[in-house]
Amino acid sequence: MNIIFKSKEDSGMKKIFVCLIFLIAVFLLGGIGAGVAQEDDEEQGEGEQSPVKEMIKEKELVGEVIYFTPRFNPTVIAVGDAETNTDYSFLIDEDTKVVHKQGLNDIKVGDAVKVTYHEVTKPNRGNRITEEWLAKSISFVRAAKRIKRPEPDSEEESENQLEVLISD
Numbered sequence: 001m002n003i004i005f006k007s008k009e010d011s012g013m014k015k016i017f018v019c020l021i022f023l024i025a026v027f028l029l030g031g032i033g034a035g036v037a038q039e040d041d042e043e044q045g046e047g048e049q050s051p052v053k054e055m056i057k058e059k060e061l062v063g064e065v066i067y068f069t070p071r072f073n074p075t076v077i078a079v080g081d082a083e084t085n086t087d088y089s090f091l092i093d094e095d096t097k098v099v100h101k102q103g104l105n106d107i108k109v110g111d112a113v114k115v116t117y118h119e120v121t122k123p124n125r126g127n128r129i130t131e132e133w134l135a136k137s138i139s140f141v142r143a144a145k146r147i148k149r150p151e152p153d154s155e156e157e158s159e160n161q162l163e164v165l166i167s168d
Helices: 008-046 155-167
Strands: 057-067 076-081 088-093 098-099 112-124 131-142
Touching: 057 088, 076 112, 088 112, 088 131
Parallel strands: 098 131
Antiparallel strands: 057 076, 057 112, 076 088, 112 131
């Protein structure tokens, strides 16, 4: 295809035409490159091993129970570590053992427990690293410290306590 441009306006058109052809080529080659990259990802997921291997480490943590989710038949227990001021959430399954209590229903929020868990580090889609903490055993250590409020001796004393609370 030989296009002959004779005037200055025609040379401007030539530049636009060349730029247009260049942009079309870039978009076509970019689309082909993206398709090849996607095929490589799919092939790696099917048969080849990822460069990141799954690792399992067994660890222990002693802390205070913060919550169970859901409350009945829990699948997650959260435990707070007072030394590091960090909260940890552990997955619970049917293989999780409860030690020193009949079951998870006997452990209450605020109780101290020792959790033996597996820290599972594994690649997911796109070789991103994910961590799961799977509780293997939950040992009851001690009951939560419950603070009992003293009962007022008289109605007048309870009103005085109420006034102090309101005024503070």
